[in-house]
Amino acid sequence: MPKKIIHEFKVEFLQILDEAGRVDRTLWPALDEKEVKGFYEAMLLIRTFDEKALNLQREGRLGTYASVQGQEAAQVGSATALRPSDWIFPAFREPGVSLLRGLPMRMIYQYWSGDERGSAIPEDQHDFPIAIPVGTHIPHAVGAAWAAQFKGDPVAVATFFGDGATSKGDFHEGLNFAGVFRLPIVFICQNNHWAISVPLSRQTASATLAQKAIAYGFEGIQVDGNDVFAVYTAVKNALEKARRGEGPTLIECFTYRLSDHTTADDASRYRKAEDVAAWRKKDPLVRLRALLEREYGWSEADEQTLRRQAQERVAAAVHEFEAVPPANPEAMFDTLFANLTPDLLRQKEQLRKRLQKKERD
Amino acid sequence: MSKLNLVQAINQALRHEMEKNPDVVLMGEDIGPDGGVFRVTEGLIDTFGARRVVDTPLSESGIVGVAIGMAAYGLRPVVEIQFMGFLYAAMEQLISHAARLRTRTRGRYTCPLVVRTPYGGGIHAPEHHSESTEAFFVHTPGLKVVVPSTPAEAKGLLLSAIRDPDPVIFLEPSKIYRAIKEEVPEGEYLIPLGEARVVAEGKDVTLIAWGAMLHPTLKAADQMAEKGIEAEVIDLRTLSPLDSATILRSVEKTGRAVIIHEAPRTCGLGAEIAARLCEEALLSLEAPITRVTGFDTPIPLPKTEKYYLPDVDQIVEAAEQVVGF
Structure with a gap:
C-alpha cells in the first residue's frame, strides 16, 4: 500500500497596514476617515492611560500594574469589532479592550490599586473580570459561548490571552470543547513574545500559534498584531462567522510587549535593548499616525490636540479614582455567598468589633 | 412514594x-x-x-x-x-x-x-x-x-x-x-443546606459522622445501647457551611464527642469540629474529644483498604473509652 498524504494544512497571515504606514487597498476593510481617526484616538488614549498607570505606581498611588504598551492595535482592532451584546473574557493585560467596551477608566485604576470594586463590572456590560491565573478563563468563555448557543442568543464570545497561555492545559481543554461543540467563540491570542522572562521559543516548537487551531478542527489565522486594520478585519470576520453558527476561530495577533511584564519586573535582566528597539520601530501608533498624515493631512496641531484631550480624560479618571470613598472592610464577607452563613456572620461581627475598638483607641 | x-x-x-x-x-x-x-x-x-x-x-x-x-x-x-x-x-x-x-x-x-x-x-x-x-x-x-x-x-x-x-x-x-x-418522597422534596440531622437521640455521648460512615456509626450506637450507653448520632449532611449549633447543643448535653470520618486524620474535618468544641463547649466536656478516622496515608488498594477504613468496633471502642474516661 503506498503512503499517501491525507491532510495538508496552511496558515494565513494578514497585514493591511505595514510598518511604514502603507496600506494594501485590496484588503482595506471599508472604514471611513472618522473611523480611522477613531482607531488612532483609542490607541492614544490607551497609551496615555497606561503611561499614567506606570507613573501612579511609581508614586505609590497604584499597586503592581501590567502595562499594555505595544499591544494597542491588537486591543483596539478586536474591541471595535465586538458588539455590546457580545461577551468578553479578558486576561490581565487587556485594559484597552475593557476601556473600549465601556468599563469606566476609574475602575481599572481601582482594581490595580487593590480594590475589589474595580471588578464589579456594570450590569449592562457583558464583560468578565480579568483573570490573573494564566489561561484559566478560556474555559469560562467557552462555557458562556455554549450557554449563548443553548439559549439561542445572537451573541458571540471573545476571549483574550497571551502566548504563555497556549502552553497551559486550559487552552487545550477550552479550544477542544469549542471545536467539538462548534461554539460561537473567537480566541484572541496576544502573542507579545514574552511570558515574564520566558520567550516564545520556550513556549512552543510550533512555527505559529495560529496553527494550533487546526488540531482542534477550526481555523487559525496569524495577523500583524500591530496593524489595527488587520486585527479588526480578522476579528470582525471571525465574530460574524461565530454568529452564523459556523464555529470558533483562533486569531494570533503577532505583537510585542514593549514594557516590563509588570511594575514588579525588570525586563533588562532577560532581553536585549536592541530587540526592544527593533520592535519600537513597529509601534502600532507610529504607523497609524504615518497613515493619518499621508491620507488625511493629520498635522502636529491635530496630534497635540488629541494628546491633550487624552491626558485630560485620564486626569479626570484619576481624580474620580482617588475620590472614591475607602472600601468597607466588612464587605469582604457580604458577597461570598448569596446569604451570610452563621460562621461568616460571626466573623464579620468580630471584625466589626475590632474596627470599633481601633476607632476608640 | x-x-x-x-x-x-x-x-x-x-x-x-x-x-x-x-x-x-x-x-x-x-x-x-x-x-x-x-x-x-x-x-x-x-x-x-x-x-x-x-x-x-x-x-x-x-x-x-x-x-x-x-x-x-x-x-x-x-x-x-x-x-x-x-x-x-x-x-x-x-x-x-x-x-x-x-x-x-x-x-x-x-x-x-x-x-x-x-x-x-x-x-x-x-x-x-x-x-x-x-x-x-x-x-x-x-x-x-x-x-x-x-x-x-x-x-x-x-x-x-x-x-x-x-x-x-x-x-x-x-x-x-x-x-x-x-x-x-416523589416530587418536591427539599432538605435545606447547612442543617445537620440528629439521627438518634441519646444522653451519654455524641457521635458525629456523614456519608457512608453514618452507617457503621449507627450500628455502633445500637451495640452500645445493648450495654446501656445512650449515644446521640449526628449526620452532618452539609460539611460547609457547618451546622455548629446542632453539634454544640448535643455536646453540651452529652459532654462527650466522637467524630468519625474515613478521610485522613490530620486536618480532616474532625479537627475543625474538635477545635470548635474546645473553643465553645470546653466547660461541658467530660472527656477528651476523640476522632476515629482513616490514617494519614493514601487509602490503600482493595487488598488492604479494610484496615484503613473505620469500622463498627473502632467506633464502639472509642465511644466506650470516652464514656469511661
Missing part, C-alpha cells in the same frame, strides 16, 4: 429538576447513552436529549471551567466527575474561579454550579477511585460541600444544591450507592 436506592434517588432528583427548570444542564463523561459509570444518569438522555445531557470530552478541568462560564451566563449546570480522585484536575477552576466569582465581582457575577462526584472507599475500586478529601473543599471559602447518607437525604439535598445560588460540591458515598433502599 417508592423504595429507592441512592443511585435511583439521585436520578429521580435530576429528572425532577430538569423537568422543572429548562436551564438545568447535565455534563460529564459517559453520562449520555451509558448513563454514567454508576448509572446515576441512566435514561435521562432519552427524556431530555443530548442538548441537556451532554457527554463531554475527557477533560475534568475543562468540564468544570466550561460549567463556570455556563453558570455565569445563566444556566444551571450539574457536572458529574466520575470519581473524586479525578476532580483534582479541576481544583484550580473550583478554588480560583467558581468559589470566588461572586465575591471578587462584588456580586456582579455568580456561579450556581453543582459538581457531583462519587467518593469514599470500601467498593474494592482501582487506585484513585476511593478518595475522601472533602476537607480540601471545606477549606475553600466560597464553596458549599454536601454529603448525603441515605437515598431520601440524597434527593432532598440534591434538589437544594441545584437551586442554591452558589457552587456546591455534592459528594456521593459510592459504598452505599446500592446498599440501602428506603422510601423516597
